[in-house]
Amino acid sequence: MQKVYIHPLPVRIWHWTNASGFVLLILTGLQIRYAGTIAVVPFKVAVNLHNWVGFILIGNFFIWLLFYLFTDKIRVYHPELSPAKYFRESFRQLWYYGYGIFRGDPNPHHVSAYHKFNPMQSMSYQIIMMLIVPVQFYTGLLLWDVNRFAGAVAFFGGVRVVDTVHVLIFIFFVFFLFVHVYLATLGHTRTAHFKAMFTGYEEIEVEDEAEPGPEK
């Protein structure tokens, strides 16, 4: 096994802030939406906490964005421009998770500093980080002060439309959280990816062919 520096510090700070923030947002969101049924903290505390955490995560998002915009690490998000290759590799990855993993086949994706996402991850995170998360933050911002953003709320069809979009994305993230955490346990050990996200180093099997590009 070889330790490769995959997760730079800003990414790790962003990730764990984001993770804890999302858990808090989901929990407070559940209480806000199901007030009367769930009453862990007073409703007002839940609302204020939800708002504050939301703003922190909006700021946190820009840490992630600026880091990738101003470093060459953005290559990890570069899309695969060949559709044939993308679908072939995605299918291989899907086949692995749906069949190969049960046989004990090796993961077809080999992690490196500039290639840390498998094709499905790459596509998913581009959609999540550049579309779903911004929409969730934006709708949250509008709902935080509907009066202040009355024009935008009206533009998008009213407060009920904005709220419905916010809740739909919330529902998506509830699902995502289970899948994300579970997939994170599918490293060479159950905790390997978790440790890597704390230390920055992934333990990977030594490959004959080194990945091009600068290491840490």
Add this chain to the structure above:
Amino acid sequence: MARSRIEGHTAGRPSYAGLITAAVAAVLALLVAAPLTASVAAGALSGDDETCLSCHDSEGMEKDLADGEILSLHIRGGAFANSVHGWVGCAGCHANIDLGSHPEGKEIESRHAYSAEASQICSDCHSGESLQDGPAHHALVSTAAGPACAECHDAHAVTPISEWKAGIGETAYCLTCHGQSLNVQFKSGESFALSIDEAVLRSSVHLDHECADCHTGFSKETHETGTFASTREQVIGRAEVCRECHDEKFEQYEGSIHATLIDGGNLAAPVCSDCHGSHSVRPKAVYETVTGVPCKKCHANIFEAYVSSTHGKARGILGHFEAPICADCHRAHEVDAAATGNQLRDACLGCHEGAMDAHQDWLPNAALHLEAVSCAACHAPLAQRGVELRLFDTKAQIPFSEPGEARKFENQIRAADTDGDGLDAFELWSLIRDINREGEAPEMTLQGRMGVRTGVDAHRLSGKAGAVRECGSCHQEGADPFQNVTVSIVGRDGRTVRYAADKDVLSSVMSVDSVSGFYAIGGTRIKLLDVLLVFAFLGGLSVPVGHLTLKWLFRTYRKRSQGKGASPGS
């Protein structure tokens, strides 16, 4: 002072009886023998008249009447002698007095009855034709219930009309008749009192005005005859004159819900005189007291609620005149329909200047709450609350309030409620779709506002300590306000017209578009999203559970595969 009274005999003057009988008999005999002629100069009474006056020119000579009134029998000899009728002499009019029995114990019902009977003789000289010049006067004397001649012109001190008119003020001239018991009957059959109590008139703020200042078209010289068909028509028509002096206030009134109702044919709505009185207009301060405020005449139940509210108690019991009364919130003249617009909230904030800051200290999204929730919804804690969905023009960003379009929308709403049991989510969606389908109509949605269900409830305001502060009173499923839902538009008469809606319109996915302008977190959440959340939770959970289960089931197969793949010695 002892008063002499005629009760069939002359009380206090017993010696008069024989004297009067003899004197009157002599006078009458002379009158029959030598009729009076116009040659008798004014100011000089005949000896016969002097004889009459020897008794009747006595202060305090009175007669008790059947209705309890007192009829004065005192004739001022000088005034009679100088009157236009001085030459007629007593017997000229009182020819029916039987000297043999005078004073007789005649039963007289009332002063009016006596005057009416005594005035019948006037028509011997003053024929109906001579009265035609003054149509109102003619109408008056032709009415059985009208005042008798003597009640206006006096019985004995009758002066020439030209002299009399010139000698009195205009108002005094009017009161000559209108100070009497005077009624008119409209075509509707209603009887309307034309009598004016001078004391009331003189105690009003209009005491310096002459009648004709308001009653244009009336003067000493002219008197219109009524053209109104009913009492109400008369009151409304006459109120127009207030504009002459109170132009600004009148224009404000013309924009009010009261004026709109009148214009729409609701004659029960108030005009100026309904609140201020017609002849008893009081100073402004009188209308600002709990006892003097005129609004309670029509809005009695609401006023009762106000009186028991924190504002009513502060003003009525504690005497705090800074506490608001009707006009302070609803405005005195430009009164809007209460449930439209934001003027009531603005009125609250107008006095409670720190209210917005105070709410922001503890209430998240305070400005939104103050916009979407009426003040009374929280500050009248005993009120029954509900949600009113108002038609909202999304392009102009204002509530739709075109009374001219009201009929069309009313028809559309009734048509949309196909089963007649209130609008459900689908019917509401269809309604908004149909309204927006019409090209020229502005783009409409429904904007919700939480309020109290009745005007009475809206006035049951408590002190700050009693206000609702629990978020859970609204922000949870099944909360009380969301059990009562109505769809409202501004009706043809400017008032809000409400149509019942199913409470599920607030939690249906069909309402995402149609009720896009109202959402209360927790309280009106869309149920379909709850179902999706459950599926997301179960689906998310099933991924690791299912995958781990499959891995466990494949464990033997995996070991076998790995064993085959492992190179010797590895």
